């Protein structure tokens with residue numbers, strides 16, 4: 001029988017949560033029947049300053065009183081202020097901004113600019129990457145969503161992701177030495193038709209299983225791109241504005257990319273994104289007729305929300321908070337790893353943390369069914385977390401609570417996860433091989 005919630009909605013990702021949400025605040029959502037659920041995914045990893053932060057709702061109210069939408073060639077104060085603020089947060093020469101709506105769009109625009117500037121079209125991504133679901137950008141999504149929609153863009157190549165726990169080139173054991181990167185570029189060079197344009201990457205691969213590249217990875221990646229005159233595009237949809245304990249993820253390796261795409265975390269729950277590049281790239285593209293005029297480019301209302309988000313991140317020192325609370329979360333999860341054989345790996349940076357469930361430590365086989373059962377049990381006990389899927393594995397919890405999360409809330413989440421794992425393992429021992 002069709003669920004009443006499914007009567008009028010296209011099921012865009014399988015099914016829906018078994019409840020309807022009435023309100024949300026901070027790290028919590030409240031269901032229509034009065035249950036409170038701790039949201040360890042910050043919505044879609046957007047609500048980094050907490051759900052419905054009063055500064056965001058206040059900024060939106062002000063925009064509703066003044067101006068929320070305009071013809072795209074008319075600019076407003078929030079748009080000008082946000083562009084200037086983003087330019088001031090990013091290192092030189094990243095000083096030219098376009099304000100957009102979604103992460104897919106920001107990445108599409110970055111690649112459009114890269115193609116127009118270089119006059120080339122081949123784009124390299126990482127396996128297990130996710131950059132969005134629009135047709136162009138989905139061509140370099142190597143974690144999912146290729147099957148069933150017809151041809152992808154030509155000229156998309158994959159580099160093996162630096163996934164130390166399951167080395168893609170069967171070389172490293174637990175600590176990546178970047179052989180995947182060198183071998184990957186050799187493959188790219190041999191497949192290229194001589195039109196290498198750009199490489200796009202997430203600083204930490206989130207949807208692909210919270211894969212944290214080793215220190216220095218992006219410095220070497222940058223060199224390999226420069227040798228080929230390719231531009232480097234960093235997709236900071238989830239990592240921008242503090243989640244990794246730095247304002248931007250690329251700061252970790254001390255590099256400056258040619259283009260940066262930010263989205264989810266900028267709007268704090270409102271559709272807002274931006275692509276940022278250098279004056280040199282902007283000028284050359286404009287001279288060649290760059291066009292990206294959409295219904296909601298440079299809209300004042302989301303820009304006002306973005307300004308509020310950035311102000312709160314600075315005033316509440318949330319970047320430092322993410323680093324400190326991320327270390328605490330990792331520490332607590334390592335305690336769980338010591339207790340449960342099925343917790344194969346715990347990894348992360350700042351407040352982007354992954355926990356991989358395995359059937360047993362020796363085989364390290366992904367425990368997909370266990371992951372699904374534990375997710376359901378956690379939700380029943382009041383914790384919302386999701387398992388991310390990449391290829392045939394669906395066994396990695398990706399945790400990304402709001403940066404405002406407290407230690408008590410982290411303790412509660414770990415307690416619920418621990419109890420859920422214990423209960424599922426006791427009731428359904430067939431889900432493991434131990």
Ligand SMILES: Cc1ncc(COP(=O)(O)O)c(C=O)c1O
Pocket residue numbers: 101102103104105107130131132133202206207235236237238263264
């Ligand atoms: C790293 C990354 N880039 C891009 C996107 C796509 O963003 P959107 O869904 O806003 O188009 C996502 C969405 O999950 C993402 O995680």
